[in-house]
Amino acid sequence: MEIPYSIKEREDTGLINSKLGIWIFLASEIMLFGGLFSAYIFLRIAAPPGDFDYWASKLSVPMATVNTMVLISSSVSMVMAWASLKLNDFSKYKIYLGITILCSAIFMVIKYFEYTSKFSHDIFPSSSTFMAIYFTLTGLHGLHILGGVFVMLYFYLPVSHKLWHDQPEHFTNRIEVLGLYWHFVDLVWIFLFPVLYLL
Amino acid sequence: MSSEHSKESIQEHIRVYLMVFGALGVLTVITVLASFLDVSTSEGIFLALIIASVKASLVAGYFMHLISEKSMIISILLLTVFFFFVMIFLPLISYIDHSSI
Numbered sequence: 001m002e003i004p005y006s007i008k009e010r011e012d013t014g015l016i017n018s019k020l021g022i023w024i025f026l027a028s029e030i031m032l033f034g035g036l037f038s039a040y041i042f043l044r045i046a047a048p049p050g051d052f053d054y055w056a057s058k059l060s061v062p063m064a065t066v067n068t069m070v071l072i073s074s075s076v077s078m079v080m081a082w083a084s085l086k087l088n089d090f091s092k093y094k095i096y097l098g099i100t101i102l103c104s105a106i107f108m109v110i111k112y113f114e115y116t117s118k119f120s121h122d123i124f125p126s127s128s129t130f131m132a133i134y135f136t137l138t139g140l141h142g143l144h145i146l147g148g149v150f151v152m153l154y155f156y157l158p159v160s161h162k163l164w165h166d167q168p169e170h171f172t173n174r175i176e177v178l179g180l181y182w183h184f185v186d187l188v189w190i191f192l193f194p195v196l197y198l199l
Numbered sequence: 200m201s202s203e204h205s206k207e208s209i210q211e212h213i214r215v216y217l218m219v220f221g222a223l224g225v226l227t228v229i230t231v232l233a234s235f236l237d238v239s240t241s242e243g244i245f246l247a248l249i250i251a252s253v254k255a256s257l258v259a260g261y262f263m264h265l266i267s268e269k270s271m272i273i274s275i276l277l278l279t280v281f282f283f284f285v286m287i288f289l290p291l292i293s294y295i296d297h298s299s300i
Contacts, residue, residue: 015272023272038290080216183258183262187255198231198243
């Protein structure tokens with residue numbers, strides 16, 4: 001069955017369906033993370049003075065800074081992968097997508113060390129209100145990273161390459177949609193980093 | 200990205216992506232350095248959120264191509280931003296109201 005408007009833009013929206021779909025999905029994601037950010041603000045307002053500062057000081061700023069740079073790099077390589085497809089250069093696309101997957105793996109490994117270091121010091125989500133919201137926000141973000149990695153792996157492996165050979169424009173549009181999701185995940189981290197680690 | 204692009208315009212986009220990458224790196228360093236400034240908590244929050252907003256605008260504008268996107272998407276996002284602020288500020292108004300009693 002042919003998926004409608006996957007290459008040609010719809011007359012009424014001026015968009016391909018997948019792009020409209022991902023933006024509506026991202027709008028719901030803004031509300032999801034927005035709700036949690038809102039929860040953070042009110043928990044912080046209601047917390048005893050200095051409580052959030054005390055628990056935040058137990059987090060590793062250098063690790064989070066490296067993770068920020070890693071995620072920004074992955075965002076650039078993602079957009080470069082899409083640009084490579086636009087230039088009809090499939091081998092460069094594979095290199096850039098590979099870099100993006102590698103960066104997301106590095107991000108998760110650093111996150112793993114961050115979490116285990118907290119657990120080894122008997123710091124859990126139940127330890128404090130700050131830690132509860134910290135693990136909730138970073139855990140949910142981490143799940144988004146994992147979800148993105150699975151989709152990226154699909155587009156990296158040969159199983160998806162038939163579409164590139166049959167319908168290169170359709171394949172390129174799919175990568176653009178994947179990229180929009182990935183940049184959103186990066187965007188969420190851009191706010192999580194200062195809010196959780198630096199304030 | 201909303202319209203067809205020639206190879207030259209894609210090359211131009213790549214140049215912009217690399218510039219944005221550099222800017223994001225510099226802004227990340229500035230965010231960390233700003234956290235060491237001797238300012239009040241509210242000033243610190245304001246500064247950090249301003250820098251984060253600039254970084255987010257760069258990612259959304261250039262990597263997500265919002266700068267040249269169709270009005271349909273902009274409309275969806277404006278509606279989302281409106282409800283986002285309603286979600287944030289309605290409880291805040293309620294909180295201030297309860298505090299003043």
